[in-house]
Amino acid sequence: ADPELRSFVLRSGWFDKTYAGDSVLPMWQPSCDSNRIRLQATEFSLSNKNKPHFVFMNFFEPTPPYEPPEPYNKHYPTHPYDGEIAAIDEQISRFIHVLKQTGIFGNSILIFTAPYAENPEGVGRAGSVDDENLKVPLLIAAPGLVPRHEDYGTAVSLFDVYPTIGALLNWSEDSKIDGKSLFQKNNNQQVAHDFLFGGSFFP
Numbered sequence: 001a002d003p004e005l006r007s008f009v010l011r012s013g014w015f016d017k018t019y020a021g022d023s024v025l026p027m028w029q030p031s032c033d034s035n036r037i038r039l040q041a042t043e044f045s046l047s048n049k050n051k052p053h054f055v056f057m058n059f060f061e062p063t064p065p066y067e068p069p070e071p072y073n074k075h076y077p078t079h080p081y082d083g084e085i086a087a088i089d090e091q092i093s094r095f096i097h098v099l100k101q102t103g104i105f106g107n108s109i110l111i112f113t114a115p116y117a118e119n120p121e122g123v124g125r126a127g128s129v130d131d132e133n134l135k136v137p138l139l140i141a142a143p144g145l146v147p148r149h150e151d152y153g154t155a156v157s158l159f160d161v162y163p164t165i166g167a168l169l170n171w172s173e174d175s176k177i178d179g180k181s182l183f184q185k186n187n188n189q190q191v192a193h194d195f196l197f198g199g200s201f202f203p
Contacts, residue, residue: 001032001060015056017044033069034059038091042098049104057095061088105143109168111161112139142168146183154192156182 006020019040020032041057061068061084068076068083076083092112099105114136138156140146145168159179165171167181182191 001034001037002058005058009056009058034061034088034091035069038095042095045099045104046102049102059088059091061085107143109140109142109145109165111165113137113158113161115158140164140182152182152190154190155196156192157196 001020009015010018010020019037037057037059041055045053045055062081063084066080066084067073068080068087072083072087073080076086096105096110099108099110116136136158138158138161157179160182161179163177163179163181164183166177167183180191180193183189
């Protein structure tokens with residue numbers, strides 16, 4: 001849905017099947033709503049439930065001007081940012097519920113994260129190194145592979161996601177890959193970077 005990723009993902013050739021809405025929209029508008037994204041992902045997972053598959057769901061929200069769908073616009077009339085969070089939470093919950101009902105969840109690795117965090121108070125995110133933009137959520141569920149309900153407070157990077165998946169799936173290590181595995185199978189030892197580099201093309 002994110003207009004900043006839409007054209008890139010469609011041109012990349014990384015995916016066997018892509019969906020980015022039913023019409024061509026300006027680059028600043030989301031290509032489809034979150035409910036449609038969830039339905040497409042659910043249909044794909046169910047049709048491939050008996051073989052390994054990868055699903056990438058990209059939601060547009062929460063993004064200014066913060067206009068949550070019903071009924072969350074009524075539940076959060078004075079806090080629309082929270083309303084958008086609640087709406088996305090519902091879509092993700094519905095997707096995971098289907099995975100659990102059909103037995104897919106027990107053989108899955110689920111990762112929830114974002115390219116950046118958001119500041120509802122209006123601080124610009126482009127090039128910002130404010131805490132609100134750096135503290136990005138990263139949640140990983142891998143039943144039977146990683147400990148449950150562990151809270152990690154170490155500094156990590158999105159570069160670590162790929163080698164983490166590789167370690168959980170027993171891929172052979174590639175020393176040329178940036179990042180490092182955050183944990184190994186059945187091990188709750190925390191792995192962290194001594195420091196992380198950051199950069200911006202914006203002043």
